[in-house]
Amino acid sequence: MAQIIVMGNEKGGSGKSTSAMHLITALVRDGHTVGAMDFDLRQKSLFRYLDNRTDYMRRHAMTLPMPRRIALEASNADSRTEAEDEETDRFQAAVADLSRDCQYIVIDCPGSYSTYSRLAHASADTLITPMNDSLVDFDMLARLDPSTGRILGPSLYSEMVWKARQSRAATGRRQMDWVVLRNRMSTIDAKNKRRVGSALQELADRIGFRLVPGFSERVIFRELFLSGLTLLDLRADDPQSMTMSNIAARQEVRGLLKALSLEPQSAAA
């Protein structure tokens, strides 16, 4: 079966889709076969990005490595149980389909709970949770005492991940690797960076994730979206695109890939 990598957290605008695009591009550029699913059925940022990439190729009469995508629709069934059953069947069929020829399946989740999102979390070999690098965003991972900042317990989201891990353990598959990625790190506010870092480290041990090096705040992450490119597509011999900042950003993406230490997957038959 393909290795499943899920981008999740229940907060919008934290960098799930941006991370998904970069991870997919890094994998396909490294010659891996990748399947992609976008469960943010309203925004569809990941699939819009892939559309932009297709447009870019057409306009420039060139080819870029691409993932294979499967789009799933929400069920129209009347009852909730029926809808859940139908979505479960669709999800499993899509994973089986992509597993036939993909080494990796990358799934982008919405910033709120949905059946597809729950199913994705429950099947994740690797779960990547990007988080804006601010103490304000901690409530996504844990409930905090507002006056003291002490950790009171896991958030609803962390509990969902916990359940996903338990149901996974029951099937005998290897443990999910849950990583939290610090996104939009300030390159100037070193004090905030330190405070967030030590608070996250404490949470990591209690809630059961590991921290991986993240991305700094850089306009380039936004600018490339419309062209369907990522930092990894920029040409190393083009002095205009290879600014110091872009080279550093590219290193950050490579650093993430290394920290994930994805097991080499042999191509499916």
Ligand SMILES: Nc1ncnc2c1ncn2[C@@H]1O[C@H](COP(=O)(O)OP(=O)(O)O)[C@@H](O)[C@H]1O
């Ligand atoms: N490291 C970053 N630096 C600058 N802008 C970023 C960075 N990461 C994400 N963004 C921007 O923030 C917005 C939200 O990011 P996105 O990946 O769509 O979040 P999510 O999928 O979690 O809702 C997008 O406009 C994106 O371009």
Ligand SMILES: [Mg+2]
């Ligand atoms: Mg998104």
